[in-house]
Each structure stands twice: as C-alpha cells, then as structure tokens.
Amino acid sequence: MRLLLVEDQVELADEISAALKRNGYAVDWLTDGRDADYQGTSEPYDLIILDLGLPGKPGLEVLANWRSRGLNAPVLILTARSSWAERIEGLKAGADDYLTKPFHPEELLLRIQALLRRTKGLINQPLLEVGGLALDETRQICHCKNQEVELTAGEFRLLRYFMLHPDQLLSKSQLAEHLYDGETERDSNVIEVHINRLRSKLGRELIETRRGQGYRFTGKHP
Template sequence: MRLLLVEDHVPLADQLVASLSRQGYAVDWLADGRDALYQGKSEPYDLIILDLGLPGLSGIEVLKQWRAEGVSIPVLILTARSSWSERIDGLKVGADDYVTKPFHPEELQLRVQALLRRSHGQVNQPLLKSAGLQLDEARQCAINLGEEVQLTASEFRLLRYFMLHPQQILSKSHLAEHLYDGETERDSNVLEVHVNHLRRKLGRAVIETRRGQGYIFGAGDQ
C-alpha cells in the first residue's frame, strides 16, 4: 500500500517514514502544502496522513480542495492535542480520522490499518481475511489451512494488497504504482517473481493470471 505523509516537522517525519516502512508501506514524504495539493491529485495513493499546520498552504485548505476536486483517498489528519477546533474543521471538510500529537506509533499504525480496511470494505478485526487465507499484519505472516506461512517483506506487501482487492484484475503497472514509493524503480519482472513465490507457498490457484490483463486474487471464490 502506498501512503503520502505530509508533515513539515522533519524529526517526526523521519520517525514516521521509518515506522511505516517497517510495517510494509511505501511512503512518499512532503513538507509543503502546495506540493501536497498537487501530488495528492496526481498520484494513486491508498491513504494520506496530513498535518494541518503546513507552510505554503494549510492542511485544512489542502484537504478542502482535494475533496472539492473529487479526490476520495482516505485522509488521516494530525492535530495538536489542545486544538479541538482543528479536529472539527478537518472532519467537516472531509477527513476520515485524526490522531492528536503527541501519539504513540502503534496508535497511528492501528488507525492506518483500520482506515485501509474500511475503505476496501473489509471488517477491522485482528487478522485480515480473504479467499480462505488470513494475514497477520503485526507479524507479517500468512495463515493457510491453520498453518503459519513465513513471508518476505516484498511477499507480505504484495499479498496484503491482493487480500484488500480480492476478485479484481490488477495489472502489473497498477501493482507497481501501489507497492513502491515515488523514488523506487519499478520492475514488472520482479513482481512476477514475487507472485510465483506466493503461489508456491499458498497454492497456485490463489492467484490467477489473466493473459494481457494482469492477476486476480481469489478468483475461485466468485
């Protein structure tokens, strides 16, 4: 899943990028509201974490313009603990959730996880479930027929994306856009290797190839 973090406090941003990356997210970071306004409209993010006190253009104004222009990406706002009015203003203009500073990294992790699941019609429960599989996001492993299956970091990221988009045809280019940040070189051949590794670990039927179109996860459950 690809996230955009908009935060002008560099030490906090560095901490969040490192933490979210360890959780298997591809993270782009911006510090200016004007840059965020453009990038949020032009890149296919799965979720945006938005600070409200930004240089250039306030977070409230950025979010207001995104929603006015039809950007429906889930947005989690970061606000100061004492500023209840900011939280209300953010929710009024289209924020999906908020976290008040200072916050524990695990709180942000769980709110991001819950928002992503909700935005894809998944119930927020301890384990992500799809096509007969379970995914433990905390431990980054799968459970198949009661057996724990170890995953590499890349396999975990790919499987989580598949499980949040069951029975949908996903092209290699689409997957690359959502699994890598803006600075990482995208190689469709590498994705094919990871898909084949998942098939060996979970069963070939779980991911079907649609020639000329891409992959579909859980097609047999239709």
Template sequence: MRLLIVEDETRLALSLAKGLTAEGFAVDVVHDGLEGLHRAGEGSYDLVVLDIMLPGMNGYRVCGALRAAGHDVPILMLTAKDGEYDEAEGLDTGADDYLTKPFSYVVLVARVRALLRRRARAGGSPVLRAGGIAVDTAARRVHRGEDEIVLTAKEFAVLEQLALRAGEVVGKPEILEHVWDFAYEGDPNIVEVYVSALRRKLGADAIQTVRGAGYRLVNS
C-alpha cells in the same frame, strides 16, 4: 496499500515513512501542502497522513480541496495544536481522524489500520477470497484452506493487490505503484521475485503469469 505523508517536519516525516514501510506499506513523502494536494489528487493512495501547519497550503485547505473534488481517500490529520476547536475544524473539512503531536507511533499505526479497516468494511468484507485462499486485510493474515500461511510484510502487500482483483490480470506497474513507493528506482523485476516467493508458499498454481500483461490470482 500505498500511503502519502504530507508533513513539513522532515525528520518526523522520514521516521514515520520508515516505520510504516516496515509495516508493509508503500509510503511517499512530501513536505508542502500544494505538492500534497497534487499527489493526493492523482487518486492512487489508500490513505493520507496530513499535517495541518504546512507551507504552500495548510492541511485544512488541502483536505477541503480534496473533498470538494470528490476524493474520498481516508485522511488522518496531524497537528501540534491542541484543542476542541482545531479538532472540529479538521473534521469539518472532511478529515476522518485527528492526532495531536506529540503522539505515539504505535497509536498512529493503530489509527491508520483502523481507517483502512473502516474503508474495507464500507466496501464489503475485509476478507478477500480466491481459489481457496483467504486474505484478511484487517488482521493481515492469510489462510489456504485450514492452514495459515506466514508471509513477510512485502509478500502480503503484493498478494493483497492481486486479491483485490482476483481473477483479473494485474500489471507489474500497478503492483509497483501500490507496493513500492514513488521514489523506487530499482529493478521492476522485483515483482517477479515476490510472486515466486508467494507461489512457493501458496502453491505454484495460485498465481498465473499472463505473458506481456501481468499476473492473475486464480479465482476458482
């Protein structure tokens, strides 16, 4: 899952990004409302964490512009303000949830996961199944048959992208886009490393390589 943090407090933004990355998310950070609107409008994010008090364009306007353009990405709004009016205004512009600073990091992660679960339920079951493999995107657990397979956060994120399109070919650039952040400049062959690790844990036949195109999670 790929998240966008739009927050002008650099220290807070980088701290959140570090923590969420450790949870297995790919995280991009911007510090300006206009840049946040541009990035979020590209449509490649699974959730946006959006501060209200931003330079360039405030969070209310960013949220309203995204909704007016038809983007349904879940939005969790952050603010240093505290009051029913502020919360109501944020929700009225189309935000899905609201968190007042200072907040517990544990609470923020719980809110993020809850919004992603809500979206998964709206689109169907949060459990993705393919070839005897069950990927529970809400509980972040994987089973093959009766056996639970223990994966690292990054392994899970790669498998999740394949499971979302089970039976289809998923290109390496698509996996990089959703599992690694926008600023990643390392070797794109990192994807092969994680696919190899998944094959060791799930079975060599679980993921097929389609030469020149990408990878396919076997759906039979």
C-alpha cells in the same frame, strides 16, 4: 500500499516514515502544503497522512481542495491542535480520522490499518481475513490451514494489496504504482517473481493470471 505523508517536522516525519516502512508501506514524504495540494491528486495513493500546520498552504485548505477535485483516498489528520472546533473543521473538510500529537506510532499504524480495511469494506479485526487466508500484518505472516507461512517483505506487501482488493483485475503497472514509492524504480518482473513465490507457498489457484491484462486474487487455495 502506497501512502503520502505530509509533515514539516523532520524528526517526526523520519520516525513515522521508518515505522511505516517497517510495516510494509511505501511512503512518499512532503513538507509543503503547496506541493501536497498538487501531488495528492496526481499520484495514486491508498491513504494520506496530513499535518494541519504546514508552510505554503494550510492543511485544511489542502484537504478541501483534494476533496473538491474528487480525491477519495482516506485522509488521516495529524495535528498538535486539540480543540473540538478544529477537529470538527477537519472532519467537515473531508478527513476520515484524526490523531493529536503526541501519539504512539503503534496507534497510528492501527488507525491506518483500520482505515484501509474500512475503505475496502472489510471488517477491522486482529487479522486480515479473505478467502480462508488470514494475514497477520504485525508479524507479516500468513495463516493458511492452521499453519503459519513465513513471507518475505515483498511477498507480504503484495499479498496484503491483493487481499485488500479481492476479485479485482490488477495490472502489473497498477500493482507497481501502489507497492513502490515515487523514488523507487518499478520492475514488473520482480512483481511476477513474488506472485510465483506466493503461489508456491499458498497454492497455484490463489492468484489468477489474465494474459495481457494482469492478475486477480481469488482467495482459493488447496
């Protein structure tokens, strides 16, 4: 899952980025509201973390502009402001959740997890469950037939994306756009390698290949 972090406090942004990357997210980081206004709707983000007190352009204005241009990705607001009036203004502008600084990184991760699942119409529970598979996002382990299956970092990122998009036809380019940040070179061959490894660990029928089109996560396994 590819996230955009818009935060001008460098130390905090470094801490958030590190935590997100450890949990298998690809992260792009911006510090200026003007850059965020443009990039938020020019790249395919799965979720955006937005600070309100930004240089260049206020976060609420950025958010309102995104929504007016049709951005439907969930937006989680980070702010040092704690008044009810400001929370309400953020929600009116189109925010999906609100987290006041200071906060614990684990709370941020849980809120992100809940937002992503809610957006996809999935129930938020300890494990991500689809088609008989259960993915532990904290330990990055898949539960299959009462067995724990260890995953590499790349396999985990790919499987989580598939499980959040069951039965959808996903092209290699679409997968690459959501699994890598804007600075990472995208190699579709690596994605194919991860798919083959997931099939060998969890079953050939788990991911269907549509020649010339892409892949579909069926959730089926032996």
